[in-house]
Amino acid sequence: MTTASGADAHRLVAQDITLGYGERVIIDGLTLEIASGIVTTVIGPNGCGKSTLLRSLGRLLRPSKGRVVLDGKAISSMKTKDVARVVGMLPQTPVAPEGLTVADLVARGRHPHQSWIRQWSATDEAEVMAALAQTGIADLADRSLDELSGGQRQRAWISMALAQGTDILLLDEPTTYLDLAHSLEVLDLVDQLRAEMGRTVVMVLHDLNMAIRYSDRLIVMHAGRIVAQGAPGDIIDAELLLEVFGLRAKVLEDPVSGRPMIVPIGARQVLESVRP
16 A cells, blocks of 8 residues: 555644543643544554543543644634535544434534535535445435435445535544445445545544554554554564553464554463463
């Protein structure tokens, strides 16, 4: 996976941010620069602050200290529509009104481009249809979201994010509810957005091997801080997995991608290795 041109530019930056909910601090004093034109994936154990960080980058959660900067401006000072034209955010558990059709949901991705002067246009319609086609659910356009399987609903939400047409796409667990084949389709699509359209993508993923295979850069979090970041081949090793995830594993070469591949070692394998 090659890095797109301009990948050393940083349009989205977190500067010494502190994040939490009420009195509970999740992230304290974190600084991060998101490289443009590549796929960056945040990994780490449950509760380490991955989704909290992503929410702040998408202006869904305001830091109690520090700031998130988009194109040189504090994102908290920008108008909602101005942010939504540049940054698209797909949260982990999105909610839609009951009875909404797939086409209606995806059309909502075009709202940041509407105004009292500029109403719905043929361009908006084309963007919606293209997003449905990219995720393979064009045939479900007239179906109610309530009738779909979990995987189909997830692809509908991804279609909405694509229809928004933003340069920066934030995806919190985009493969949730998807089986392996559909997970690969979605991540192939993410890779296509990066390779063919120069999109900047920041994802949160739990599947470590998928994160390694489909990311140009990994950010490894633990207890609200970044403990490692860089190309997957440069940072993933057995020592890091044990330190961050408490995971005993062997790290081999993936025969398909040539990147690291994690092979977990469970209790059964440990017992079998010491049996006479």
